[in-house]
Amino acid sequence: MKTFFEKVWQDHVITSLGDADLLQVDRLVLHELSGSQAVRALAEANRKPMAKEQVFTVIEHLISTRPGRGPTESASKSGPIMIETTRRASIDWGFHFIDYNDPRQGIAHVVAPELGIAFPGATLVCCDSHTSTVGGVGALAWGIGASEAEHVLATQTLAQSRPKTMRVTFDGKLQPGVYAKDMILALIGQVGAQGGIGYAVEYAGEAVRALPIEGRLTLCNMAIEFQAKYGFVPPDEVTLEYLRGREFSPKGAAWDAAAAYWLSLATDPGASFDLEVRVDCNTLAPQVTWGTSPQQVTSIEGTVPRPAEAADEKALGYMRLEAGTPLAGLKVDVAYIGSCTNARLSDLRAAADVLRGRKVAPGVTAICVPGSTPVKAAAEAEGLDRVFIDAGFEWHESACGFCGHIGDNRFADLRVVSTTNRNFEGRQGPKTRTHLASPATVAASAVAGCIADARVLTLSPALPQGGGRNAFARRGSA
Amino acid sequence: MEAFTRVTGIAAPLVRINIDTDQIIPTLFLGGTDAKGYGAHLFHGWRFLPDGRPNPEFVLNQPPFDRAQVLLADRNFGCGSSRERAPKALREFGFRAIVAPSYGGIFFNNCYRNGMVPVELPIEAVREIAAEVDANPAAQVTVDLEALKVISPSGKVYPFTAPTTLRGMLLAGVDEIELTLGKQSEIEGFREKDRARRPWAYLPSESDP
Ligand code: SF4
Numbered sequence: 001m002k003t004f005f006e007k008v009w010q011d012h013v014i015t016s017l018g019d020a021d022l023l024q025v026d027r028l029v030l031h032e033l034s035g036s037q038a039v040r041a042l043a044e045a046n047r048k049p050m051a052k053e054q055v056f057t058v059i060e061h062l063i064s065t066r067p068g069r070g071p072t073e074s075a076s077k078s079g080p081i082m083i084e085t086t087r088r089a090s091i092d093w094g095f096h097f098i099d100y101n102d103p104r105q106g107i108a109h110v111v112a113p114e115l116g117i118a119f120p121g122a123t124l125v126c127c128d129s130h131t132s133t134v135g136g137v138g139a140l141a142w143g144i145g146a147s148e149a150e151h152v153l154a155t156q157t158l159a160q161s162r163p164k165t166m167r168v169t170f171d172g173k174l175q176p177g178v179y180a181k182d183m184i185l186a187l188i189g190q191v192g193a194q195g196g197i198g199y200a201v202e203y204a205g206e207a208v209r210a211l212p213i214e215g216r217l218t219l220c221n222m223a224i225e226f227q228a229k230y231g232f233v234p235p236d237e238v239t240l241e242y243l244r245g246r247e248f249s250p251k252g253a254a255w256d257a258a259a260a261y262w263l264s265l266a267t268d269p270g271a272s273f274d275l276e277v278r279v280d281c282n283t284l285a286p287q288v289t290w291g292t293s294p295q296q297v298t299s300i301e302g303t304v305p306r307p308a309e310a311a312d313e314k315a316l317g318y319m320r321l322e323a324g325t326p327l328a329g330l331k332v333d334v335a336y337i338g339s340c341t342n343a344r345l346s347d348l349r350a351a352a353d354v355l356r357g358r359k360v361a362p363g364v365t366a367i368c369v370p371g372s373t374p375v376k377a378a379a380e381a382e383g384l385d386r387v388f389i390d391a392g393f394e395w396h397e398s399a400c401g402f403c404g405h406i407g408d409n410r411f412a413d414l415r416v417v418s419t420t421n422r423n424f425e426g427r428q429g430p431k432t433r434t435h436l437a438s439p440a441t442v443a444a445s446a447v448a449g450c451i452a453d454a455r456v457l458t459l460s461p462a463l464p465q466g467g468g469r470n471a472f473a474r475r476g477s478a
Numbered sequence: 479m480e481a482f483t484r485v486t487g488i489a490a491p492l493v494r495i496n497i498d499t500d501q502i503i504p505t506l507f508l509g510g511t512d513a514k515g516y517g518a519h520l521f522h523g524w525r526f527l528p529d530g531r532p533n534p535e536f537v538l539n540q541p542p543f544d545r546a547q548v549l550l551a552d553r554n555f556g557c558g559s560s561r562e563r564a565p566k567a568l569r570e571f572g573f574r575a576i577v578a579p580s581y582g583g584i585f586f587n588n589c590y591r592n593g594m595v596p597v598e599l600p601i602e603a604v605r606e607i608a609a610e611v612d613a614n615p616a617a618q619v620t621v622d623l624e625a626l627k628v629i630s631p632s633g634k635v636y637p638f639t640a641p642t643t644l645r646g647m648l649l650a651g652v653d654e655i656e657l658t659l660g661k662q663s664e665i666e667g668f669r670e671k672d673r674a675r676r677p678w679a680y681l682p683s684e685s686d687p
Contacts, residue, residue: 011672011676014661014665014668015661015664016665017643018642018643019631019641019642019643020641020643020644022658022661022665023670024665026679033508033561034531034560034561034562037512037562040512041513045531045655047655052679053680053681054681076506076508076509077509079667080507080511082509096681101518102677104534109632119679121676122679126563128559129558129559129560129584138635142523142584143560143584144558144560144584145561145562145565145587146562146585147562147588147589147591147592147593147654148587148588148591151654151655151658153573154659155655155658155659155665156665156669157658157665159643159658161641161643161656164650178642193496193554193557194496194553194554194557194580197554197580197581197583212514222557224584225584227554227557227582229583229584248681249678250677250678254677254678257677258676258678259674285507301509311495311496314494316545338515344628368625383528404500404505404559404614405504405505405506406506406508407504407506421502422498422559423498424498424500424558425501426500426504427500427505430523430528
């Protein structure tokens, strides 16, 4: 009896190195932020890529999101050179290359499942800690450093020590208005920001099986936020349905063989894990972070807790919050919908459901950066862009955008409610105070001008439409 | 790769939890495709005041800690972004070893590839060493990867463990890629068998006819 993880790991062991195994890497994904370092180091060492057809490059980290952007336009001073170095090397070496203006372009972790670059049982690595996102389609994926990427380029292998296994079972059913983002934030609150160190994490349980692939990608995206390098949902029929017909998915008889193989990777009943964690979803409410670590999180109905340790106190100082303050009602300056965590079509739909017929509160900057160009196109085909723009949102081209601070100071010293995955000090700008939440919560907060519970808007038809502020007046101070 | 055996030097206490790689080197300073040029921006947000002058309150601006070669930290050091410029920035500043209860996994691996050893010791041990350093900042701490020991200024010995493969690599300063390329026939053999079993994992090359 084996777990999914054990099967996939075993499938890729070329040889044992003692306390580590040399693993075959099925897919290497590069982007211009760290990929540029890896390709340059490889060239300087006079080496060549070993399997160029297994390498994919996407321009996404530093490229501008401005509509009409140019080929090297970037908020980062060194963006142009990094973009150009990566572009040149990728073309010269014959990698699969997805440039800034390719209709398939987008954030690597969004693009990889969309194109079938990631697939069940694949080992996939990328110079980015959120690479585990694509565990949502059953890949074993993890973030690596630039030296490791250079090693993969040269050998298509990587030496890794085998982690322990953890299973997180999400029991029960999500209530309306509660999303995968709330599940993962609640889990991190429960196990702590270090709870996953040394573990590969399988997400299981009724609530996970009920999630569409996009929600599973969100769950897996934030594995690293509790220090699990690997997070995944073993493949099932939902996974197959999602991957069928994608550009790099196998076709015809090859598909049938692959599909059968992939389903056989599921964890055997009775297989055991080093650690089991359970989260109850029946009573789960939308979650919002209040601090500078994702573990500093509470329900949207909650208040800023009393500091339990020195780090909490430091976080409260940075966030300019006092214990006892209700999260709902906290005034925000910026509402941001974007990133590899929560900017796929279902996320944009959830936000649009809140925004339809409503306006962003005066004084709030609201920005939407779709997770990929295909997501943007699909949203536009449904008219979602009109919903966002009519509400007062900016509608951008796809890239990492404002998720991390690369030079644009638009969010400096402001309070941001954001669908991203990191609320670290300075992550979105100097002195920027980030509250992580789901797209629905961010949209509701944009309308209310303060952190707000989307369920009050969308699930209470009696409340006035388009009067966001009024709708929230009863929730306390704005 | 730069080898490491042991270091004896000043140890700077920065005993906080969850110091993430965005703090170690903010995204703003990840510029360029170079392997170097990051030490100047190490802990930028903490080390410098808004006007660019050094922040006198920050430990690494206070002699003798501006010459520190060992960093004492709390759990989950180097969590967050995978940026390899984080260990590069620490190494360029002069650090050869970090002593903390636990690390972000990607950062941990990256340290070994940048001539620096991330030592895992329980927080009580880190605090004991930090207390000795507080009492006498110029006192020297030794981190010995060969002997797997940390020695405090007073001579107290703290044994630690390190992953065998990574330790061997760092001690010898081997080029990991060279090492793996030596296994080329095993890799080829694996790929051949694997291709028969999982053909979908192998794609035709875009530039091939
Ligand atoms: S969207 Fe943000 S978290 Fe995701 S890869 Fe880009 S910068 Fe990293």
